[in-house]
Amino acid sequence: MFSEASWELLRNIMEEEFLTAIGETLLMTFVPTLLAFVIGLPLGVLLVTGDKDGIHPMPQPLMQAINVIINLLRSVPFLILLIMVLPLSKLVVGTRVGCKAMLVPLAVAAFPFVARLVETSVREVDAGVVEAAQAMGASTLQIVCKVLIPEAKPALLSNLTVALITVCGYGAMSGAVGGGGLGTIAINYGYYRPNPPVLYAMVIVLILLVQIIQSIGNQIVKRSDKRSR
Amino acid sequence: MIEIKHLCKDFTLADGSKFRALDDVNLDIGDGEIFGIIGLSGAGKSTLVRCMNLLERPTSGQVLLDGKDLTAMRPKELRQARKGMSMIFQGFNLLMQRTALENICFPLELGGLRGEAAWRKKRAKELLEIVGLPDKADAYPSQLSGGQKQRVAIARALASDPKVLLCDEATSALDPTTTQSILALLKQLNRDLGVTVVVITHEMRVVQQICGRVAILDGGVIQESGDVADIFSNPRTEAGRRLVMPEGKKIHSLPANRQVRLTFNGLSAGEPVISTLAVEQGIKVNIITADTHSIGDETFGEMVLGLPEDETDAARALIYLRDVPGVTVEEVTDYVQ
Structure with a gap:
C-alpha cells in the first residue's frame, strides 16, 4: 500500500528516535500537569472558599479579577498561547525549542483549566459536612486540608486524569513549533514529508x-x- | 448554660427585602437539662439552633454560653467556644472518605485538644463503645445504616467533651424504631455524662419522650415555653394547640355548637368521665378527638367534646366536668381553623 521507503523510514524512527520521543511525551505530560496542580489546586480552592458565600469570603473585586484572568488564559487557543509564552521559556529554561522549552507554556496553559476543574470538584463537597466542621471549631485552613480536599479526592483524581490527557494532547500539538516527543515526529516526518x-x-x-x-x-x-461499597 | 437574649435574625431576600426569621427570642437553657424547641417547618427552628453556635450570625441580640457572649468573640475565641458545644444533624454530615473511627478522631485533630494519634484512636474507640458500635470502627459511612451513622455522629460530637449537644432534627431522617434508640441514647448521655441537650424537632413525640422543658416556636417567635407536661397538657397559644393536636383542622366541619377541651392528668386518665356524664346526668356529648400521651412516667389524656345544642344541657355538662378531680376544662373556639 505504501512505498518501501515509507516503511523503511518508520523502521528507522522506531529504532532511533521512538524511545526518546515517548520519554519526552511522558515528560511533557506529567511535569506540566504537576506544575499546573501546584498552582491550580490552591487557586481552585480559593475560588470556592473566597466566594461571597464561601467559608472565608475574600474581597469580591479580587475574586472577580482572578476569574477574569482564568477565563482570559483559557480563551486563548493553545498554539497562540504557546508562542506568546515562549519568551518566558527562554527566561526560565534558557531555550525556545525542544521538549524542555515546552514545559513552561504547557503549565501556563494547563493551570487555569486545572483551577476550574478543582473548583468544580471542591464545590461538590457536601455543604453540611463543611458546616459540621465549622460547628466543631475548625479553622478555614483545617476545613480546606481536612475536609474539602480529602472529601473531594475522588473527583480531584478523576480530574487529574482529564488534565493529564488534555496536556498530553497539547504536548503533541507543540510539535508544530519545534517542541518534542511523539507529536514532533508525527508532524515533521508524517505531515511535512x-x-x-x-x-x-x-x-x-x-x-x-x-x-x-x-x-x-x-x-x-x-x-x-x-x-x- | 445557654442564655439567648433578644435574638433577632433577618435574611435579605433576592429582591433586596428583609425577612425576619427570628424575632426577639429569649431562652434560658439550664445546665444538664434536655430542652426541646418544637415548631413546624419554616418556624425558624434551624435558624435558631444555628444562631446558638453562630453558624448563623444573629442580626441582633446575644447568645451566652456559660455567661460568655459568643456574639462578641473574635473568630479564634469562637472556634474555641464551639468545641464546648457540639452539634448533630438530620443528614448526619459525616466525612464520607473517612472511617467511623477517623470521623470520631476528626474533632480531636483540630488542636486545642492535646494528644497523639494513638491517644485519639483510643479515645475514639471508647466513644464508639459508648454509642454501641464497637465493631464498626473501620466501616465507612456508606456501609452504615442511618441509625448507625447518627450514632457515629453522636460519638464524634462527644469527642471534644462538650457541655452542650445541639440536635438539629437529629431523628427526622430515621424510622420510628431507630428514632427510639437514638432518643434513648441521648437520654442516657444526658444522664451519664451530664451533657446539656438541646433538641430541635417538628415531632411532638420526640419532645414528649426526652425533654424536660420545651419552647414552641412559630413564625420566628417563641410562643410559649415551660415544662413539657404543662405545655402539652394545656397549651395556651394557637401555635401550641396546633402542635399538640395537629388534627385540629379536621374538626372544622363537625356540627357541634360549643366545644370544650378536657385534659386528664395522670390521676384521672383512667376515669370513665364521659360514660358517667351520659349515664348519671343523661347528657350526650360528641367526642371529636381523643388521645393519650405519656410524658415522662405520667399518662395524659386529652379530648375535645362537642357540647349538646341545648344550652341548659351544655351548662350542666360543663358544671359536671369542672367538678371531676384531675380534669382541666377549657372552652375552645379559636383553635378550630
Missing part, C-alpha cells in the same frame, strides 16, 4: 497512551472513593 505510516503509527501510540492513562486513572479513582 509526508509519510502516512509514520503519522498513523504516532497517532496510534498517542491513542494507546491516552487509553492507558485513562484506565489507570479510573482504577485509582475507584479504589480511592469510599462512598460506593
Whole structure:
C-alpha cells in the first residue's frame, strides 16, 4: 500500500528516535500537569472558599479579577498561547525549542483549566459536612486540608486524569513549533514529508497512551472513593 | 448554660427585602437539662439552633454560653467556644472518605485538644463503645445504616467533651424504631455524662419522650415555653394547640355548637368521665378527638367534646366536668381553623 521507503523510514524512527520521543511525551505530560496542580489546586480552592458565600469570603473585586484572568488564559487557543509564552521559556529554561522549552507554556496553559476543574470538584463537597466542621471549631485552613480536599479526592483524581490527557494532547500539538516527543515526529516526518505510516503509527501510540492513562486513572479513582461499597 | 437574649435574625431576600426569621427570642437553657424547641417547618427552628453556635450570625441580640457572649468573640475565641458545644444533624454530615473511627478522631485533630494519634484512636474507640458500635470502627459511612451513622455522629460530637449537644432534627431522617434508640441514647448521655441537650424537632413525640422543658416556636417567635407536661397538657397559644393536636383542622366541619377541651392528668386518665356524664346526668356529648400521651412516667389524656345544642344541657355538662378531680376544662373556639 505504501512505498518501501515509507516503511523503511518508520523502521528507522522506531529504532532511533521512538524511545526518546515517548520519554519526552511522558515528560511533557506529567511535569506540566504537576506544575499546573501546584498552582491550580490552591487557586481552585480559593475560588470556592473566597466566594461571597464561601467559608472565608475574600474581597469580591479580587475574586472577580482572578476569574477574569482564568477565563482570559483559557480563551486563548493553545498554539497562540504557546508562542506568546515562549519568551518566558527562554527566561526560565534558557531555550525556545525542544521538549524542555515546552514545559513552561504547557503549565501556563494547563493551570487555569486545572483551577476550574478543582473548583468544580471542591464545590461538590457536601455543604453540611463543611458546616459540621465549622460547628466543631475548625479553622478555614483545617476545613480546606481536612475536609474539602480529602472529601473531594475522588473527583480531584478523576480530574487529574482529564488534565493529564488534555496536556498530553497539547504536548503533541507543540510539535508544530519545534517542541518534542511523539507529536514532533508525527508532524515533521508524517505531515511535512509526508509519510502516512509514520503519522498513523504516532497517532496510534498517542491513542494507546491516552487509553492507558485513562484506565489507570479510573482504577485509582475507584479504589480511592469510599462512598460506593 | 445557654442564655439567648433578644435574638433577632433577618435574611435579605433576592429582591433586596428583609425577612425576619427570628424575632426577639429569649431562652434560658439550664445546665444538664434536655430542652426541646418544637415548631413546624419554616418556624425558624434551624435558624435558631444555628444562631446558638453562630453558624448563623444573629442580626441582633446575644447568645451566652456559660455567661460568655459568643456574639462578641473574635473568630479564634469562637472556634474555641464551639468545641464546648457540639452539634448533630438530620443528614448526619459525616466525612464520607473517612472511617467511623477517623470521623470520631476528626474533632480531636483540630488542636486545642492535646494528644497523639494513638491517644485519639483510643479515645475514639471508647466513644464508639459508648454509642454501641464497637465493631464498626473501620466501616465507612456508606456501609452504615442511618441509625448507625447518627450514632457515629453522636460519638464524634462527644469527642471534644462538650457541655452542650445541639440536635438539629437529629431523628427526622430515621424510622420510628431507630428514632427510639437514638432518643434513648441521648437520654442516657444526658444522664451519664451530664451533657446539656438541646433538641430541635417538628415531632411532638420526640419532645414528649426526652425533654424536660420545651419552647414552641412559630413564625420566628417563641410562643410559649415551660415544662413539657404543662405545655402539652394545656397549651395556651394557637401555635401550641396546633402542635399538640395537629388534627385540629379536621374538626372544622363537625356540627357541634360549643366545644370544650378536657385534659386528664395522670390521676384521672383512667376515669370513665364521659360514660358517667351520659349515664348519671343523661347528657350526650360528641367526642371529636381523643388521645393519650405519656410524658415522662405520667399518662395524659386529652379530648375535645362537642357540647349538646341545648344550652341548659351544655351548662350542666360543663358544671359536671369542672367538678371531676384531675380534669382541666377549657372552652375552645379559636383553635378550630
